[in-house]
Amino acid sequence: MEATNVLPGTLDLLILKALSLGPLYGYAVLLRIEEISGRALDIEQGALYPALYRLERRGWIETEWGQSENNRRTKYYKLTTPGRKQLREQTDSWHRMVSAMAAALGARTSEV
Amino acid sequence: MFKVVWRALSRRRDWEQELHDEIRDHIAHRTADLIRAGLAPCEAARRARVEFGSAASLKELCREAHGLSWPSEVMQDLRYAWRMLGRNAGFTSIAVLSLALGIGVNIVVFGVINGILLRPLPVPDPDRIVSVARPSGTASQSFPNYGDIRDRNAVFESLFAYRFAAVGLETEGKAERTWGFLVTGNYFDGLGIRPALGRFFGANDTAAINESPWAVISYGCWRTRFGGDPKIVGRVVHINSYPYTIVGVAPPGFRGTEIFYSPEIWLPASMQPQIDGRSLLEARQSNTFWVAGRLKRGISIAQANSNLSVVAAQMASQFVADEGMRISVARPGLLGPVISNPIHAFAAGVMLLAGLVLLAACANLASLLAVRLADRHRELAIRISVGAGRARIARQLVTESIPIALLGAGLGCCIAVALLNALTRLRVSLDFPVQFDVTADWRVFLFSLLAAVAICIFLAIAPALYAWRTDPYQRLRAPDGPHHRWALRDVALAGQIALCCILVTASFVSLRGLAESLTMPLGIEPRGVAAAAFDLAPAGCRGSQVQAFQQRALEAIERIPGVASAAFCDTIPLYMDQSDTEVYSSGTTDLRPANGQQSYLYVVSPAFFRTVGTRLILGRNFTRHDNANTPPVAIVNETFARQILGGANQVGSFFRHGPLVQVVGIVEDGKYQELAEEARPAFFVPILQHPNTSVIAIARTTRPERQVAAEMRTAVQNLDPRIPVYDTSGLNDLLGFTYLPVRAAVISLGTFGLLAILLSITGIYGVAAYSVSRRQREIAIRTAIGARRYHVLRQILGRTGIFVLIGCFAGLAFGMGASRVLASIVYQATPRDPLVIIAVVLTMGAVGIGAGYRPARRALVLDPAEVLRQD
Numbered sequence: 001m002e003a004t005n006v007l008p009g010t011l012d013l014l015i016l017k018a019l020s021l022g023p024l025y026g027y028a029v030l031l032r033i034e035e036i037s038g039r040a041l042d043i044e045q046g047a048l049y050p051a052l053y054r055l056e057r058r059g060w061i062e063t064e065w066g067q068s069e070n071n072r073r074t075k076y077y078k079l080t081t082p083g084r085k086q087l088r089e090q091t092d093s094w095h096r097m098v099s100a101m102a103a104a105l106g107a108r109t110s111e112v
Numbered sequence: 113m114f115k116v117v118w119r120a121l122s123r124r125r126d127w128e129q130e131l132h133d134e135i136r137d138h139i140a141h142r143t144a145d146l147i148r149a150g151l152a153p154c155e156a157a158r159r160a161r162v163e164f165g166s167a168a169s170l171k172e173l174c175r176e177a178h179g180l181s182w183p184s185e186v187m188q189d190l191r192y193a194w195r196m197l198g199r200n201a202g203f204t205s206i207a208v209l210s211l212a213l214g215i216g217v218n219i220v221v222f223g224v225i226n227g228i229l230l231r232p233l234p235v236p237d238p239d240r241i242v243s244v245a246r247p248s249g250t251a252s253q254s255f256p257n258y259g260d261i262r263d264r265n266a267v268f269e270s271l272f273a274y275r276f277a278a279v280g281l282e283t284e285g286k287a288e289r290t291w292g293f294l295v296t297g298n299y300f301d302g303l304g305i306r307p308a309l310g311r312f313f314g315a316n317d318t319a320a321i322n323e324s325p326w327a328v329i330s331y332g333c334w335r336t337r338f339g340g341d342p343k344i345v346g347r348v349v350h351i352n353s354y355p356y357t358i359v360g361v362a363p364p365g366f367r368g369t370e371i372f373y374s375p376e377i378w379l380p381a382s383m384q385p386q387i388d389g390r391s392l393l394e395a396r397q398s399n400t401f402w403v404a405g406r407l408k409r410g411i412s413i414a415q416a417n418s419n420l421s422v423v424a425a426q427m428a429s430q431f432v433a434d435e436g437m438r439i440s441v442a443r444p445g446l447l448g449p450v451i452s453n454p455i456h457a458f459a460a461g462v463m464l465l466a467g468l469v470l471l472a473a474c475a476n477l478a479s480l481l482a483v484r485l486a487d488r489h490r491e492l493a494i495r496i497s498v499g500a501g502r503a504r505i506a507r508q509l510v511t512e513s514i515p516i517a518l519l520g521a522g523l524g525c526c527i528a529v530a531l532l533n534a535l536t537r538l539r540v541s542l543d544f545p546v547q548f549d550v551t552a553d554w555r556v557f558l559f560s561l562l563a564a565v566a567i568c569i570f571l572a573i574a575p576a577l578y579a580w581r582t583d584p585y586q587r588l589r590a591p592d593g594p595h596h597r598w599a600l601r602d603v604a605l606a607g608q609i610a611l612c613c614i615l616v617t618a619s620f621v622s623l624r625g626l627a628e629s630l631t632m633p634l635g636i637e638p639r640g641v642a643a644a645a646f647d648l649a650p651a652g653c654r655g656s657q658v659q660a661f662q663q664r665a666l667e668a669i670e671r672i673p674g675v676a677s678a679a680f681c682d683t684i685p686l687y688m689d690q691s692d693t694e695v696y697s698s699g700t701t702d703l704r705p706a707n708g709q710q711s712y713l714y715v716v717s718p719a720f721f722r723t724v725g726t727r728l729i730l731g732r733n734f735t736r737h738d739n740a741n742t743p744p745v746a747i748v749n750e751t752f753a754r755q756i757l758g759g760a761n762q763v764g765s766f767f768r769h770g771p772l773v774q775v776v777g778i779v780e781d782g783k784y785q786e787l788a789e790e791a792r793p794a795f796f797v798p799i800l801q802h803p804n805t806s807v808i809a810i811a812r813t814t815r816p817e818r819q820v821a822a823e824m825r826t827a828v829q830n831l832d833p834r835i836p837v838y839d840t841s842g843l844n845d846l847l848g849f850t851y852l853p854v855r856a857a858v859i860s861l862g863t864f865g866l867l868a869i870l871l872s873i874t875g876i877y878g879v880a881a882y883s884v885s886r887r888q889r890e891i892a893i894r895t896a897i898g899a900r901r902y903h904v905l906r907q908i909l910g911r912t913g914i915f916v917l918i919g920c921f922a923g924l925a926f927g928m929g930a931s932r933v934l935a936s937i938v939y940q941a942t943p944r945d946p947l948v949i950i951a952v953v954l955t956m957g958a959v960g961i962g963a964g965y966r967p968a969r970r971a972l973v974l975d976p977a978e979v980l981r982q983d
Contacts, residue, residue: 026137026138027137027138027141045163046166049135049138049173050173050174075130075133075134
């Protein structure tokens with residue numbers, strides 16, 4: 001299956017979702033997203049970091065220091081309480097939009 | 113502050129390091145994954161890097177996403193700005209200097225206005241101190257009137273009166289003429305100040321007329337005349353040869369309520385008869401006291417005015433001398449509205465023009481910045497392509513213009529403060545202690561700060577717009593920058609030229625005003641007249657001694673070599689101190705002010721007209737025989753003859769000034785109070801019929817006037833060394849005060865005009881030079897394919913020329929329209945004067961040609977082959 005570019009604005013949501021499953025360092029966030037999306041979403045590697053910094057500034061995620069698998073001091077990102085709330089809200093609104101879009105795109109002439 | 117910045121900077125370094133590490137780790141992880149997927153290690157590393165993209169632009173995006181803490185961000189921009197400014201030292205110095213001059217003149221003008229009009233008196237609760245003045249005419253009151261206003265009003269907590277007085281203060285056996293105030297007993301209490309030493313005299317110890325010999329001296333007087341003697345209180349000094357006890361020293365900085373005057377001594381008003389030799393305390397018709405007071409708490413100006421108008425109406429119906437009396441409160445400090453209103457108008461006009469200078473400086477800088485911005489197109493394009501956002505670029509450009517504004521404002525502030533201090537120290541060479549305290553205070557610094565902020569914002573607008581408006585991608589495609597029909601630099605240039613034109617018009621108008629006032633017929637010929645004033649009262653000379661002494665002094669002065677004629681007078685036309693009086697036609701029997709006419713009065717000795725250079729038209733001069741034993745006579749001017757005697761040929765007729773006075777001669781009209789006045793009646797009476805202890809001796813001479821004046825001083829003091837002689841100078845110098853307004857106008861407006869011209873030259877030069885250098889290739893190609901140089905030049909500089917012309921016309925039109933503003937600054941001068949218009953056109957033409965010459969020359973001598981080879 002061909003990988004799709006993420007829609008603008010959905011990268012933040014994906015990062016929040018990925019981090020809701022546990023703290024991760026930068027590259028691992030990327031891997032986690034690929035994994036949970038069944039490798040259907042292709043994220044441009046460069047775009048990840050500005051998004052992380054943006055979320056950090058908004059206070060939705062925070063950083064802490066930890067050891068990576070190869071025993072290097074690595075910066076881990078983890079979800080904050082406001083971030084968790086944000087994830088919930090964005091997920092809800094995403095679902096609402098998807099069902100609305102589906103309804104709209106599935107419409108037939110007879111239903112109009 | 114420094115610590116905050118430092119901490120922020122080190123935090124910032126850590127942050128950059130973390131970002132760097134994070135990216136490195138990411139690439140390492142990716143490389144490891146790729147190797148695991150089967151790639152060769154070096155190929156894996158390369159792939160990982162390519163996939164990741166440009167680390168530099170990513171870092172920039174991360175910085176923006178993260179948001180920097182302000183000190184490090186600003187520091188970074190400032191460091192960059194500093195580098196840019198250093199690289200263009202020429203541009204920077206021109207920009208800073210022009211801004212410094214523009215802001216400097218504004219601070220100076222504001223400082224003067226602050227010192228004269230805004231600064232409150234140095235007394236507690238200064239807002240409640242107001243002066244009581246007549247809305248027109250002389251603002252002063254007679255002493256009886258003062259008493260009535262004080263007793264009948266309901267709005268003043270205390271109302272006091274003061275009179276300017278020059279006394280002979282004897283220190284070490286020598287009488288020196290010292291200026292001060294005669295003040296009512298409640299003066300110090302009313303002002304609410306505390307003495308630096310001793311005590312002030314009060315209402316209860318000054319009630320006895322001629323028996324309250326107390327003196328308060330100023331802090332400066334105590335330091336200079338008495339060497340700061342700590343035992344000064346209780347010391348007895350001789351004033352006009354009478355003993356007075358010094359009871360106290362006023363606090364430093366206290367100079368009474370008139371801001372242009374620095375008195376050295378305060379004496380009780382109840383001593384006035386002794387000091388002046390005649391009493392003014394009962395004369396209701398002589399307005400010789402100034403009245404001010406402290407309003408009761410909570411009384412508004414409107415309430416005070418309505419109460420005072422009731423008081424005035426009562427007094428007008430009760431006393432003949434007060435008929436038609438009107439009084440109101442005014443801001444203290446400038447002798448009432450007759451004097452302060454023109455000063456306000458003058459100040460407002462000059463401030464407005466100074467503001468225009470600053471605006472011109474800003475426009476100049478804006479056009480230079482715009483030109484430079486266009487020159488830096490390529491650099492900005494590169495910065496954008498490596499990932500700097502628009503906001504980032506705008507911020508950078510704004511930060512670059514802020515150091516210019518701050519440096520300019522700082523330098524301008526330094527220049528202005530130095531100038532203001534010099535102005536404060538400036539002593540006009542007059543007997544009268546004129547001194548303005550215009551030193552910079554917090555208001556001046558606040559003004560400077562606000563001006564600097566305004567300039568920063570003004571200068572930031574252009575680059576911010578530039579960065580915002582244009583599409584970065586389009587910029588890369590067109591490396592020369594967008595070509596707008598109305599480029600910002602052109603508009604700024606035209607605006608600046610228009611402002612320059614207005615200011616040049618103003619300075620020519622003021623020059624014209626000066627020229628006119630210098631050639632205006634004054635009714636006297638001050639050139640070649642030496643003067644020396646002396647007062648016999650301080651030396652204790654009284655009664656018949658006075659005239660005898662004055663006669664001997666006159667003879668001594670006549671013996672000075674090179675003196676053609678010599679005379680005395682109580683005051684000279686256009687000198688600071690003029691007196692006017694009511695006169696009545698001979699038929700008037702009801703002598704109330706409403707039936708009389710105001711006329712200037714001069715007390716003169718026989719040779720006065722010959723010496724001062726006033727033409728006798730009809731009749732005869734005074735002689736020795738017009739003395740106390742002969743009937744009173746007068747010589748009048750033409751306007752007096754026409755208005756009061758009822759015809760030009762009225763020698764021999766009478767008018768009433770006290771007794772009936774016979775007119776024996778008619779002299780030409782002159783100027784008496786100020787240059788701008790209409791023709792006014794004046795009459796002259798012989799000094800032998802009107803003895804006066806204080807006189808000015810004048811001598812017409814062919815030798816240098818100051819030298820003769822010094823010899824006159826010696827001649828008088830040889831007769832009696834105790835007599836203070838002052839105002840020894842050429843008459844032209846003494847009348848300098850008269851020319852002060854027009855000189856002040858020429859100096860201020862001339863400076864503005866010169867600054868504007870300098871700014872215009874740099875502005876035109878900058879824009880023209882830029883056009884030529886940017887279109888070198890085009891010029892070369894056109895020349896190479898055979899275009900005439902003249903056509904090429906028109907192509908290149910025509911646009912700039914057109915904008916300069918538009919600016920000129922707009923400026924000239926505005927200048928014409930501004931005649932009302934200019935009329936408030938310069939008397940009898942209008943921008944509609946053809947000479948002014950011609951001068952402005954010629955000057956602007958010269959400015960345009962002068963500034964455009966070098967760039968045009970460069971375009972003309974350009975070698976096409978060379979230019980084309982370069983690229």
